[in-house]
Amino acid sequence: ARRGADRARQARTTAVSRMGPPRSWGVARGYGSTPTGVASKLVRSPPSTPLDAPRSYHLRPALSACEGPGGDVPELPEVETVVRLVRPRLVGRTIVGVDVRWTRTLGGLGRARFARAVVGARVSRVWRRAKYAVMDLERDGGPAGHLVGHLRMTGRFQVDPPDVDPGPYARLSLRLDDGHSFHFVDVRKFGRLWFTPEPQRLLGRLGPEPLGDGFTAEWLAAELKRRARQLKPLLLDQAFLAGVGNIYADESL
Numbered sequence: 068a069r070r071g072a073d074r075a076r077q078a079r080t081t082a083v084s085r086m087g088p089p090r091s092w093g094v095a096r097g098y099g100s101t102p103t104g105v106a107s108k109l110v111r112s113p114p115s116t117p118l119d120a121p122r123s124y125h126l127r128p129a130l131s132a133c134e135g136p137g138g139d140v141p142e143l144p145e146v147e148t149v150v151r152l153v154r155p156r157l158v159g160r161t162i163v164g165v166d167v168r169w170t171r172t173l174g175g176l177g178r179a180r181f182a183r184a185v186v187g188a189r190v191s192r193v194w195r196r197a198k199y200a201v202m203d204l205e206r207d208g209g210p211a212g213h214l215v216g217h218l219r220m221t222g223r224f225q226v227d228p229p230d231v232d233p234g235p236y237a238r239l240s241l242r243l244d245d246g247h248s249f250h251f252v253d254v255r256k257f258g259r260l261w262f263t264p265e266p267q268r269l270l271g272r273l274g275p276e277p278l279g280d281g282f283t284a285e286w287l288a289a290e291l292k293r294r295a296r297q298l299k300p301l302l303l304d305q306a307f308l309a310g311v312g313n314i315y316a317d318e319s320l
Contacts, residue, residue, distance in 0.1 A: 141218050143198060143276065143310030149224055150200050154193040156226040157202065157249060161189045164242035172238040172251060174261040184212055184262045185241065196270045197309035200224070213266045216251065222258025225250040273309040282308075 141149070165182045167173065173181050188204035188211045195201065202214040216224070225233055226249050233240065233250040239260055241249040251260050263269060275281045294301060301307055302316040311319075 141198065142312040142315055143195075143278070146198050146200060146218065146310075147195050149218070150193055150195045153200075153224050153226055153249070156247065157190045157193050157243075159190065160247075161244040162186055162204075162241050163244050166240040166242070167238075168240075169238035169253075169256055171256065172253065172258065172260055174259040176262055181262055185214065188212070196266075197273050197276060197305060198312075199270060201266055201270075212262055212264050214260055214262055215266055215269050216260040217258060219253070219255075219257035219259070221254040223252050225252055272306050274305065274307045276310045277308065277315075278310075 162185050165178075165186060167178045167181065170178055176184075185204065188206055190202050191205045192203040193200070194203075198217060200216040200218075202216075204211040204213060216222075218224075225237075226243075226247055227233060229246050229248065233248070233252055236252050236254045237250045238253050238256065238258070239251040243249065251258060261269060275286070290307070291298075291301075294307075299316050299320060302311050302319070303313070
């Protein structure tokens with residue numbers, strides 16, 4: 068019996084080792100250092116990257132951020148990491164071209180209207196609200212709308228040199244004035260990048276964030292007393308608490 072148990076453990080270990088690293092999403096191919104305080108690790112780009120191209124990195128969330136029910140969907144800390152990685156490569160850049168390969172990624176806007184809205188606009192700011200990444204656009208020093216992105220299950224942002232192929236799952240590409248391109252890569256096509264004149268149309272109903280100044284123990288206690296709901300569904304309600312998903316709700320409980 069002991070030998071049988073040993074063989075079973077060895078078989079499980081072999082199977083796990085063959086599985087390789089966990090699936091990752093929200094990969095931001097950026098330049099610079101990793102934000103502190105976020106569970107993540109850096110791994111070098113695959114060998115397909117040209118040797119003479121600038122160094123780029125894939126950000127792969129740690130295993131604890133990928134496991135469990137709903138673990139394929141990025142939550143607030145992972146989206147914050149993605150935003151911090153792409154921000155230095157986008158702020159100050161002007162969009163000079165658009166290539167839309169999957170129209171539904173635009174969230175209902177046609178390709179021609181999307182191109183007219185963003186081509187010639189300059190990215191003035193990149194920030195995050197809950198699980199959304201937001202790019203503020205400007206023209207001639209004045210506001211020119213916003214790009215609001217949600218990675219959903221398999222989406223990721225990449226900023227690559229012109230000689231780097233983003234692969235077959237690039238659904239949307241924005242060509243920048245420095246020769247690089249911003250790619251929205253999404254295997255399962257659930258991610259979205261909306262253009263909107265006013266981001267509050269998409270973000271206005273979101274509740275406070277767990278890392279925001281308005282989130283305190285006193286606020287949480289008072290809000291829980293006002294509601295008669297199961298605790299986990301309440302934590303997942305983005306109008307009540309924005310940015311929390313299955314992983315962190317399970318961990319907190």
